[in-house]
Amino acid sequence: xxxxxxxxxxxxxxxxxxxxxxxxxxxxxxxxxxxxxxxxxxxxxxxxxxxxxxxxxxxxxxxxxxxxxxxxxxxxxxxxxxxxxxxxxxxxxxxxxxxxxxxxxxxxxxxxxxxxxxxxxxxxxxxxxxxxxxxxxxxxxxxxxxxxxxxxxxxxxxxxxxxxxxxxxxxxxxxxxxxxxxxxxxxxxxxxxxxxxxxxxxxxxxxxxxxxxxxxxxxxxxxxxxxxxxxxxxxxxx
Numbered sequence: 195x196x197x198x199x200x201x202x203x204x205x206x207x208x209x210x211x212x213x214x215x216x217x218x219x220x221x222x223x224x225x226x227x228x229x230x231x232x233x234x235x236x237x238x239x240x241x242x243x244x245x246x247x248x249x250x251x252x253x254x255x256x257x258x259x260x261x262x263x264x265x266x267x268x269x270x271x272x273x274x275x276x277x278x279x280x281x282x283x284x285x286x287x288x289x290x291x292x293x294x295x296x297x298x299x300x301x302x303x304x305x306x307x308x309x310x311x312x313x314x315x316x317x318x319x320x321x322x323x324x325x326x327x328x329x330x331x332x333x334x335x336x337x338x339x340x341x342x343x344x345x346x347x348x349x350x351x352x353x354x355x356x357x358x359x360x361x362x363x364x365x366x367x368x369x370x371x372x373x374x375x376x377x378x379x380x381x382x383x384x385x386x387x388x389x390x391x392x393x394x395x396x397x398x399x400x401x402x403x404x405x406x407x408x409x410x411x412x413x414x415x416x417x418x419x420x421x422x423x424x425x426x427x428x429x430x431x432x
Contacts, residue, residue: 197390201387201388204389204391205246205387208246211242211245220300220303223304229286236281237281246382247381247392249394250394253395255398256371257401259285262335263336263337263338264287265338265366265369266283266287266339267423268375269341269347269427270341270343272382272384274375274382274394275378278375278378279373282398283339287336287339288311289339289340290312290313290324290340291310293313296312325361328340333366348383348384348385350380360419364408364415368404370407370419371401372399372402374425374426375427376397
């Protein structure tokens, strides 16, 4: 009962702040070039976590923006993932988003204006088209954020990695940056509306350069990145 009551209070605060920031983003996206919006997005992303009862911290430094484009890959634990990463990436980065999100009036406009690429996961051909647009962005020097699992975990364990993101890496030669997200699953499980206050950790791994995977198959590259992310999540696991 206490957890439910606390969650109601936190969600109320969160949605008020969310509504205010949607108006702020709507105006800012019209006036400010999107490549400079990370200065606004980073502190707001941290606040999204904080107002949900989470203390967000970073372990290890994110890569130097001068080394772009980067292909950031992370484990998908909860709704907090995007905020945990966005709070600490010091440059413009785009991503893919479920097509359903683009149907929300203001949120959909913001995602589209920022350059997020819609994806229909249930339609393989259309999903491939979305990844082709992501490939184009990477070839133009724009960094990209993607979860190889494709959907949030239901157990807290790292799921199966899809091959699409690794075709992206192979086709573009973009440096892969593995990211381990810790605490998000405990904070908000996919099938539970309640929040559990705690600590969220964003852990950046060592960038994987093109020379490290250019002679590997897509499957071998996938396994390499999965192992790196697993080690970031749980360094003791071999």
